[in-house]
Amino acid sequence: MPRRIALAALVAPLLFAALLAAPAQASDAPPQRTLTITGEGEAVGVPDxxxxxxxxxxxxxxxxxxxxxxxxxxxxxxxxxxxxxxxxxxxxxxxxxxxxxxxxxxxxxxxxxxxxxxxxxxxxxxxxxxxxxxxxxxxxxxxxxxxxxxxxxxxxIDKPEPLIDEARRKAVADALRKAKLYAGAAGVALGPIQSISEGGVSMPQPMYMKAAMAMERDSSVPVAAGEQTLSANVTLVIRID
Incomplete structure (x- = not known):
């Protein structure tokens, strides 16, 4: 019985010291480096x-x-x-x-x-x-x-969703293009993407055409719908090595 007590008394301080050392070793690990970059994309459509x-x-x-x-x-x-x-x-x-x-x-x-x-x-x-x-x-x-x-x-534009998705894809491609540029200039390698967040989608404001009331004519009033631009903004967080 005395030998068991003596052994336990010896092991307990060692276990306690190991537990204290574990967080210290984890904190010594270098922080993960990331690159945060934004991208923008646009898509043009004809009003319908x-x-x-x-x-x-x-x-x-x-x-x-x-x-x-x-x-x-x-x-x-x-x-x-x-x-x-x-x-x-x-x-x-x-x-x-x-x-x-x-x-x-x-x-x-x-x-x-x-x-x-x-x-x-x-x-x-x-x-x-x-x-x-x-x-x-x-x-x-x-x-x-x-x-x-x-x-x-x-x-x-009655159904702008396909154009919005096109703008989103272009925004991601723009962010990746800039990320590669910055990584190459800094001499680092890009790792996996850690997160993607959308900064917002810009819908086109309705285009107004003022119409004069003096339209007593036999032919139809000429009108031009023009084009509208939709844009998207994304932010990527990419690990760098």
Whole structure:
């Protein structure tokens, strides 16, 4: 029994010393070196969809008179758009307002309360056009049917996902290209990629085309959709040896 106690007393300090030494040895290992690099990629596409912001503004001596005139004009616009192939799901009222119109006052009459001379009704409609070849004719049609407010046209890409993926692939390729350049200049070798993170995808802002209201012509209004650019940004963390 005394020999067993003496042996245990000898082994215990050795085990304790080994446990203390293990973290110290691990901390002596050199830290892993990495290269953090960002890449950008772009993809260009042709817009295939457009939104028209159009509407009717009417005035009358009473609110009911202005509203009745506005309703008649908007019904003609809705009917004409349907005849032009626009589905109901692609037409949405975006603004509707009724407000008084005041008489213009002379400077000497300013202290007096402004008098209401009539009422104005505004009905704004957003129309999605899926066939850009028909866009010019649709613009002519809505104006001829009574639309006297056309604030602009927005062009966009209906399904941008394939272009976004193309931009992402180019962003990764750009990051790897730069990583190889920096590694070669620094005299180090690239190891495996440790992480990939997306810094964001930039969707194209809708392109606006201002449209004048003087469009009383027999031919369709000429329009140009142009191109749009989508971009992606990625960050790679790569081990270097």
């Amino acid at each position: 969809i457009a939104w028209i912001d159009t509407g009717v503004v009417t005035e009358g001596k009473t609110a009911a008179e202005a509203l009745a005139a506005n309703t008649r004009a908007m019904e003609s616009v809705f009917k004409g758009l349907e005849e032009a192939g626009i589905e109901k799901r692609d037409m949405q009222t975006s603004q509707f307002s009724v407000y008084p119109v005041y008489e213009q006052m002379q400077p000497e009459d300013r202290p007096q309360t402004p008098k209401i001379s009539g009422y104005r009704v505004q009905n704004q409609l957003t129309v999605r056009v899926r066939n850009l070849d028909a866009l010019g004719g649709i613009l002519d049609r809505v104006v001829s049917l009574g639309s006297n407010q056309l604030s602009g046209i927005r062009f966009s």
